[in-house]
Amino acid sequence: MTSTGNDIVALKAISIARTKQANFYSRIITSAERELYYAELQDQLPFEHFVWLAWSVKESAYKYLKRFDTGLIFSPSKMRIVELKNTAGNLRGTVLLGDQLLYFQSVIHNNFISSIVNDTADFTETYWDIKRIDFTDPAAQYSAVRKLLLERLGELFPDSDLQIAKNPNGWPIIVNEDGELPIPVSFTHHDHFVAYSFQLTTSLWKAHQHHAEVL
Amino acid sequence: MTREEILNELKGVVAPYTANKEALKNLNDQTDLITDLKINSANLVDIIIDAEAKYEIEIDYDSADKMLNVGSCIDVISEKLNQKR
Numbered sequence: 001m002t003s004t005g006n007d008i009v010a011l012k013a014i015s016i017a018r019t020k021q022a023n024f025y026s027r028i029i030t031s032a033e034r035e036l037y038y039a040e041l042q043d044q045l046p047f048e049h050f051v052w053l054a055w056s057v058k059e060s061a062y063k064y065l066k067r068f069d070t071g072l073i074f075s076p077s078k079m080r081i082v083e084l085k086n087t088a089g090n091l092r093g094t095v096l097l098g099d100q101l102l103y104f105q106s107v108i109h110n111n112f113i114s115s116i117v118n119d120t121a122d123f124t125e126t127y128w129d130i131k132r133i134d135f136t137d138p139a140a141q142y143s144a145v146r147k148l149l150l151e152r153l154g155e156l157f158p159d160s161d162l163q164i165a166k167n168p169n170g171w172p173i174i175v176n177e178d179g180e181l182p183i184p185v186s187f188t189h190h191d192h193f194v195a196y197s198f199q200l201t202t203s204l205w206k207a208h209q210h211h212a213e214v215l
Numbered sequence: 216m217t218r219e220e221i222l223n224e225l226k227g228v229v230a231p232y233t234a235n236k237e238a239l240k241n242l243n244d245q246t247d248l249i250t251d252l253k254i255n256s257a258n259l260v261d262i263i264i265d266a267e268a269k270y271e272i273e274i275d276y277d278s279a280d281k282m283l284n285v286g287s288c289i290d291v292i293s294e295k296l297n298q299k300r
Contacts (some may be wrong), residue, residue: 023267024261061275
């Protein structure tokens with residue numbers, strides 16, 4: 001069973017002053033992560049961006065792991081970013097919860113920070129996209145992120161009528177006329193930004209292409 | 216403070232972070248901060264910090280993790296207020 005998890009933080013919607021307060025950031029990052037920041041990143045990234053980077057990584061990891069443990073509670077102070085490498089604004093690293101290690105990729109943009117996680121360092125089967133939207137109300141975010149995903153799925157599966165539904169645990173699933181597809185999907189939105197991630201194995205995609213050709 | 220008093224004050228604590236004024240009006244123990252009030256998860260820490268300031272209490276990390284619906288928020292605030300006595 002595979003999973004996916006993503007998160008986005010709109011930087012104009014967060015309070016920089018509050019993020020810098022110890023009673024705030026210490027609920028999101030551990031002292032070890034603070035040391036990691038000062039040792040390796042402080043000349044590349046403002047501290048407040050590091051805090052929200054950690055948040056987006058941990059929220060993504062939480063979403064990824066909750067698929068296997070439906071009772072999991074989001075507790076950022078119990079997760080720890082272990083490694084972090086910054087290459088021209090693209091960050092890669094690992095995050096640990098208990099003995100579960102996940103890999104992440106993040107993008108830091110002027111207006112947002114967004115992350116995805118996976119259980120390997122290989123993200124070639126992870127699809128994700130981010131979009132800026134005009135309206136920030138929950139209904140607009142809800143429909144915009146689904147539209148964005150369906151557009152991408154429409155490119156990958158042009159002959160299928162795919163739809164997005166919710167499973168009994170409340171997370172989104174992709175369905176066709178035969179039921180749920182084994183393509184885990186994650187949505188996120190914050191202020192003017194929406195994003196999705198999904199995991200599509202090459203074998204599944206090829207099998208589908210073959211099926212479509214036979215038909 | 217009674218649970219009802221905390222509930223009424225809690226409306227003011229969460230109000231800046233929700234656009235769903237209807238759900239805010241009908242706040243009850245079962246109201247979920249994320250799914251019902253549509254509060255972005257990025258604001259959950261704000262609510263904890265604001266509640267700490269309002270009630271002059273300290274909310275430990277384990278208790279904060281539980282504050283996902285109105286009932287559990289009231290439970291935690293009430294417990295911390297009792298510990299202050």
